[in-house]
Amino acid sequence: MALFENSYRPYEGGLTPEWARFLVLPRYALRDVFGSKFFTAVFCLCFIYPLVSAILVYLRHNSNAIAIMQIDVRELLPIGASFFQFFVEVQGWLAFILTVLVGPVLVSRDLTNNALPLYLCRPFSRAEYVLGKMTVLVILLSLVTWAPGLLLFLLQAYLEGAGWFASNAWMAGAIFVGSMTWIVLLSLLALAISAWVRWRVVAGAALLGMFFIPSALGGVVNQLFFTRMGNLISPAALMGSIWRGLFGHFRREVGSYEDAWGRGFVEVVIREPPLWASWLVVALICLACLWLLSRKVRAYEVIK
Amino acid sequence: MNPVIELNGLSVTFGRRAILKDLSGTVKGRAVGLLGPNGAGKTTLIHTLLGFHPPSSGTVRIFGEDIATNARRLRAEVGYMPERDSFIAKMSCVRFVRLMAELCGIPSEAALERAHEALFYVGLGEARYRSVDTYSLGMKQLAKLAQAIVHGPRLLILDEPTNGLDPPTRARMIRLIQEIRDSGRARILLSSHLLRDVEECCDEILVLKDGRIAANCNLDEERKANRKFIELETRGGDRTAFAEAIGGLGCEYALAGERRIKLVMQDGVEIDDLYRLAYERQVQIRRLNYKRDSLEDIFLKAMEGDENGAARGGEGHGLI
Numbered sequence: 001m002a003l004f005e006n007s008y009r010p011y012e013g014g015l016t017p018e019w020a021r022f023l024v025l026p027r028y029a030l031r032d033v034f035g036s037k038f039f040t041a042v043f044c045l046c047f048i049y050p051l052v053s054a055i056l057v058y059l060r061h062n063s064n065a066i067a068i069m070q071i072d073v074r075e076l077l078p079i080g081a082s083f084f085q086f087f088v089e090v091q092g093w094l095a096f097i098l099t100v101l102v103g104p105v106l107v108s109r110d111l112t113n114n115a116l117p118l119y120l121c122r123p124f125s126r127a128e129y130v131l132g133k134m135t136v137l138v139i140l141l142s143l144v145t146w147a148p149g150l151l152l153f154l155l156q157a158y159l160e161g162a163g164w165f166a167s168n169a170w171m172a173g174a175i176f177v178g179s180m181t182w183i184v185l186l187s188l189l190a191l192a193i194s195a196w197v198r199w200r201v202v203a204g205a206a207l208l209g210m211f212f213i214p215s216a217l218g219g220v221v222n223q224l225f226f227t228r229m230g231n232l233i234s235p236a237a238l239m240g241s242i243w244r245g246l247f248g249h250f251r252r253e254v255g256s257y258e259d260a261w262g263r264g265f266v267e268v269v270i271r272e273p274p275l276w277a278s279w280l281v282v283a284l285i286c287l288a289c290l291w292l293l294s295r296k297v298r299a300y301e302v303i304k
Numbered sequence: 305m306n307p308v309i310e311l312n313g314l315s316v317t318f319g320r321r322a323i324l325k326d327l328s329g330t331v332k333g334r335a336v337g338l339l340g341p342n343g344a345g346k347t348t349l350i351h352t353l354l355g356f357h358p359p360s361s362g363t364v365r366i367f368g369e370d371i372a373t374n375a376r377r378l379r380a381e382v383g384y385m386p387e388r389d390s391f392i393a394k395m396s397c398v399r400f401v402r403l404m405a406e407l408c409g410i411p412s413e414a415a416l417e418r419a420h421e422a423l424f425y426v427g428l429g430e431a432r433y434r435s436v437d438t439y440s441l442g443m444k445q446l447a448k449l450a451q452a453i454v455h456g457p458r459l460l461i462l463d464e465p466t467n468g469l470d471p472p473t474r475a476r477m478i479r480l481i482q483e484i485r486d487s488g489r490a491r492i493l494l495s496s497h498l499l500r501d502v503e504e505c506c507d508e509i510l511v512l513k514d515g516r517i518a519a520n521c522n523l524d525e526e527r528k529a530n531r532k533f534i535e536l537e538t539r540g541g542d543r544t545a546f547a548e549a550i551g552g553l554g555c556e557y558a559l560a561g562e563r564r565i566k567l568v569m570q571d572g573v574e575i576d577d578l579y580r581l582a583y584e585r586q587v588q589i590r591r592l593n594y595k596r597d598s599l600e601d602i603f604l605k606a607m608e609g610d611e612n613g614a615a616r617g618g619e620g621h622g623l624i
Contacts, residue, residue: 010456015409114390121384299356
């Protein structure tokens with residue numbers, strides 16, 4: 001390799017395909033991310049529950065091990081839709097923690113250091129920039145959500161047999177779609193916040209706030225008005241509904257109370273918002289994030 | 305020489321405010337200086353060339369291709385060194401430059417090789433493994449230059465490349481720009497407030513004023529055109545007779561002050577002829593200057609020009 005040449009010379013070699021250029025960003029970013037020992041430790045901890053789940057699945061199908069350990073099979077968690085839904089929920093919240101650790105600096109660091117003109121003066125579009133940054137989170141979060149979820153599903157299918165696989169294949173779709181919806185929502189929220197809030201700590205706090213403050217407000221609305229419509233402003237509750245819907249556990253009627261009506265009392269049923277409403281609100285949040293990103297991810301801001 | 309940039313009625317507006325107003329012209333030089341006072345629209349023009357701002361009317365062509373329709377392809381041919389500090393934090397310089405090369409489509413291994421080469425070329429070879437955050441201002445400028453040239457662009461756009469540099473670093477930057485210009489492998493558009501930088505590096509200038517082109521001229525041709533005007537400073541002898549003898553050669557002349565003679569050389573008259581006449585009349589020629597407009601003169605005249613930029617005419621491109 002020629003270490004250097006003391007003259008200016010153009011590049012005459014081959015080029016990488018244009019469609020793959022956005023993958024340069026996650027390659028560099030992931031190396032930085034795993035340079036942090038703290039993050040690596042947290043990332044490793046995210047695999048404890050999948051490991052425990054895999055052991056549970058294995059134990060359930062290994063009579064020798066059950067006999068040796070003197071476990072009552074009925075005490076073991078049944079492996080079905082509830083098991084995988086719980087898995088997706090647990091891993092989803094771990095993915096949220098990873099997002100809080102990684103997300104806030106993804107765009108803000110570039111904005112703080114005026115790096116966007118350097119990206120965008122090349123054959124590299126704003127959409128590719130956002131896609132590249134989003135891919136960082138999608139890769140990381142996929143590794144702790146649907147990837148182990150599907151492996152777990154395949155392990156269960158392998159141990160249970162082809163019949164179980166055929167009748168429960170929809171669960172694999174639910175694991176993937178439920179996790180990916182959560183990942184896309186988290187990624188876009190994290191990127192939008194990162195683009196608008198440049199301080200890492202504040203951006204992290206804002207991301208936490210985006211989930212917990214609307215949840216608290218939604219809870220207050222639910223309590224005050226004996227309704228569940230408050231869930232529509234809570235991303236966490238929205239995703240809970242979507243996950244329940246995907247795994248076939250969604251029920252609109254979640255309770256009832258008696259209310260004075262005319263001369264007597266009548267039972268008023270408390271209903272969850274319809275499932276389509278949850279999907280719609282999640283889609284609207286994603287669109288809002290994309291709009292926020294389109295406002296900020298520019299080579300230069302034009303002050304009008 | 306093929307045109308680098310062709311402006312055809314280019315206007316750019318932000319909101320209701322027109323920043324660039326109906327710019328038309330062709331830029332052909334190897335290195336073009338973009339001059340103008342603050343707010344003249346230099347940076348907006350650069351950003352428009354890079355496709356950051358869409359024209360509200362008119363077109364911009366780089367190497368004959370419209371930036372509005374071929375922005376992506378053209379950006380691969382352009383290297384840009386922004387004015388402000390621009391880098392990626394927490395990253396070594398070689399990794400930063402390599403990333404920029406990869407974003408241009410250079411494969412990873414080749415990008416690493418190019419990054420090393422570019423950093424050695426600009427003089428940051430020894431510091432290439434340091435984080436750019438820790439660099440001095442001058443080193444950051446050189447790092448910006450390295451990322452701009454790493455993919456070997458055909459057009460290099462430099463926005464205030466010598467801003468804040470100490471004299472040795474400035475000299476180094478100017479030398480690098482001159483080397484790139486002289487290599488003939490890249491054309492340069494240099495935006496600077498420092499006329500000296502432009503004079504040292506550029507052979508053509510584009511002066512903007514209030515969003516319009518105030519002047520666009522080829523400095524070399526301007527200098528050649530003015531080589532006919534000569535100013536002599538004399539001592540002793542018969543100055544008047546000497547001047548008349550010059551007139552006898554067919555040159556127009558004028559006596560200025562007590563010792564100076566201004567004249568316009570005619571074809572066929574050489575400098576040797578002047579010395580011969582001076583010797584014959586016992587006149588000492590103490591100084592002989594080719595009277596030419598300095599870049600500062602050209603710039604100031606452009607600034608004094610009327611709103612429509614009809615400042616003055618000239619040979620070749622001329623001042624618009």
